[in-house]
Amino acid sequence: MKNEDVANLFYEIADILEIQDVKFKPQAYRRAAQNIESLGENIEEVHKKGKLRDIPGIGEAIAKKIGEFLDTGELKYLDKLKQEVPEGLLMMLEIPGLGPKKVALLYKELGISDVQDLKSACENHMLEGIKGLGAKTEENILRGIKLLESSKDRYLLHQALMDGEALKQYLNVLKAVKKIELAGSLRRMKETVGDIDILVSSQKQKAVMNRFVDYEEVAEVVMKGDTKSSIRLKDGVQVDLRVVPKESFGAALQYFTGSKEHNVKLRKLAISKGLKINEYGVFKKDSDERIAGDDEKKVYAALGLNYVEPELREDRGEVELALKSEIPRLIELADIKGDLQVHTEWSDGISSIKEMAEEAKKRGYLYMAVTDHSESLKIAGGLSKKRLLEQIEEIHRVNRKISDFRVFSSIECNINSNGTLDIKSEVMNEVDFIIGAVHSGFSMSEDAQTKRIIKAMENETMKILAHPTGRMLKRREAFKVNIEKIVESANANDVFLEINAFPVRLDLNDINVKYAKEKGAKFVISTDTHKMAHLDFMRFGVATARRGWLEKKDVINTLPTRQIEKLLRGR
Numbered sequence: 001m002k003n004e005d006v007a008n009l010f011y012e013i014a015d016i017l018e019i020q021d022v023k024f025k026p027q028a029y030r031r032a033a034q035n036i037e038s039l040g041e042n043i044e045e046v047h048k049k050g051k052l053r054d055i056p057g058i059g060e061a062i063a064k065k066i067g068e069f070l071d072t073g074e075l076k077y078l079d080k081l082k083q084e085v086p087e088g089l090l091m092m093l094e095i096p097g098l099g100p101k102k103v104a105l106l107y108k109e110l111g112i113s114d115v116q117d118l119k120s121a122c123e124n125h126m127l128e129g130i131k132g133l134g135a136k137t138e139e140n141i142l143r144g145i146k147l148l149e150s151s152k153d154r155y156l157l158h159q160a161l162m163d164g165e166a167l168k169q170y171l172n173v174l175k176a177v178k179k180i181e182l183a184g185s186l187r188r189m190k191e192t193v194g195d196i197d198i199l200v201s202s203q204k205q206k207a208v209m210n211r212f213v214d215y216e217e218v219a220e221v222v223m224k225g226d227t228k229s230s231i232r233l234k235d236g237v238q239v240d241l242r243v244v245p246k247e248s249f250g251a252a253l254q255y256f257t258g259s260k261e262h263n264v265k266l267r268k269l270a271i272s273k274g275l276k277i278n279e280y281g282v283f284k285k286d287s288d289e290r291i292a293g294d295d296e297k298k299v300y301a302a303l304g305l306n307y308v309e310p311e312l313r314e315d316r317g318e319v320e321l322a323l324k325s326e327i328p329r330l331i332e333l334a335d336i337k338g339d340l341q342v343h344t345e346w347s348d349g350i351s352s353i354k355e356m357a358e359e360a361k362k363r364g365y366l367y368m369a370v371t372d373h374s375e376s377l378k379i380a381g382g383l384s385k386k387r388l389l390e391q392i393e394e395i396h397r398v399n400r401k402i403s404d405f406r407v408f409s410s411i412e413c414n415i416n417s418n419g420t421l422d423i424k425s426e427v428m429n430e431v432d433f434i435i436g437a438v439h440s441g442f443s444m445s446e447d448a449q450t451k452r453i454i455k456a457m458e459n460e461t462m463k464i465l466a467h468p469t470g471r472m473l474k475r476r477e478a479f480k481v482n483i484e485k486i487v488e489s490a491n492a493n494d495v496f497l498e499i500n501a502f503p504v505r506l507d508l509n510d511i512n513v514k515y516a517k518e519k520g521a522k523f524v525i526s527t528d529t530h531k532m533a534h535l536d537f538m539r540f541g542v543a544t545a546r547r548g549w550l551e552k553k554d555v556i557n558t559l560p561t562r563q564i565e566k567l568l569r570g571r
């Protein structure tokens, strides 16, 4: 626990109290926070010695709150305060240059309670003529929002994983490196990551750190120490490396994998069992006897838990299930038997059908579906009826040439704004099945968008809804759509929901996947491949599925050829 974490709690309390127009208390909490920040000693040590009240500005009430947080990982007072103000107001505080006084004013005068509302209010000059606000404030706020958005420096999982795995290999060359693992959000396979965390077990810290900062991709050494160093890579990604002794490697891996929320849960659980867990190990609270630490699985076992796969560690119910030994057995990459969204040179891909099929077979797949775009997607070289029929002939030829592999003919149809599919009914039955997707009309109202997609799903030949929310990470928000209704209709119409594995898409996302699974939906994981190397994106789709708690049985492209053919062509 860093002093900074504790200080931040009190800054947050001060801000909320100030929004609530409470007098004097905010200043007191801020003073306490400042003193904690500038403390020369770890606040956990001070607490252990019972000396919290020796810190200037810390009286009985604040000392009690610090104690509560350090012992339980929670602060009830702050939780209660947070419930008293709209969540959006707290987000508004994140905007550079915007303090609690102005936030309170905006809320009181204009009813603005989140960043999005604030942005449009500024754009529409609604702050002008209000005392204490005005045109200047509007400009500043808009600039602040822009800054906030651009400084939300997060990197795509794909990029970070490539960087992280290369670096891992580079460090592993050292004999002194006994164990090495990626940790943090990267190990949890989150769709974007803030930085790369790497954990090494070694007795020779200096040698490891020296090699780390010598890496040829380093743009800047942010910090070099004995147990922790940080570098920034040329592509902008920061990497934190920690070196720990082997007896605490498992505990450190658990701790630094996070998520923070998951760890808070574990800490509370440990306390309730008379134990203590930290990055050094699991200990008995009274005797400090170490009962786990070198091995991560044993760390979970020591708490009476099933092992929890990193992708599940988001405090979405996994700890509760692990306590009851009910953790699902997650789908794995090796379960995937084929790829059901593959583009070829017939539309906007670059490889031939045969090349793609051979490449897919090499990956151990039993089948793939050629899903070039339908006619109206002109920029993507959409197929005319004539070309589609020619392509189907070609698919038959490839199927005759390649043994033990099946190429399905499909088409990625545009869902028109009125919910019809962009394909002529006389060719519909020529393909094995149809994938439907939204490629335009992203700004429709939620209601219209939802109706449009549902109407398309009611079409008998449409079997898969591709990239269901249209989002592009760091580029485009998901369009507005009612996921509950989409899932309901997909189930009613036997439509499979796609988890698009293309790194900027990962659509459906983890949260929607988990929701849809709970409602009984079935899924396909597809790469949306446009060239052969893209077939490797499957791992990101599988990761998203795992983060959404999917098991093999939830995903239809784990089935052998005959069964999947029945599902996709049947009815």
Ligand code: DGT
Pocket (backbone or CB within 6 Å): 001, 002, 005, 183, 184, 185, 186, 190, 192, 193, 194, 195, 196, 197, 255, 256, 257, 258, 259, 260, 263
């Ligand atoms: P990111 O990098 O923003 O995508 O997310 P994470 O989860 O990788 O976060 P990061 O890199 O700040 O820290 C890695 C893990 O280490 C995090 O999931 C939990 C743990 N951790 C690190 N520092 C702290 C801390 O000061 N307090 C707590 N509770 N946990 C920490």
Ligand code: CA
Pocket (backbone or CB within 6 Å): 183, 184, 185, 186, 193, 194, 195, 196, 197
């Ligand atoms: Ca991280």
Ligand code: CA
Pocket (backbone or CB within 6 Å): 184, 195, 196, 197, 240
């Ligand atoms: Ca980090």
Ligand code: ZN
Pocket (backbone or CB within 6 Å): 412, 437, 439, 466, 467
């Ligand atoms: Zn598409």
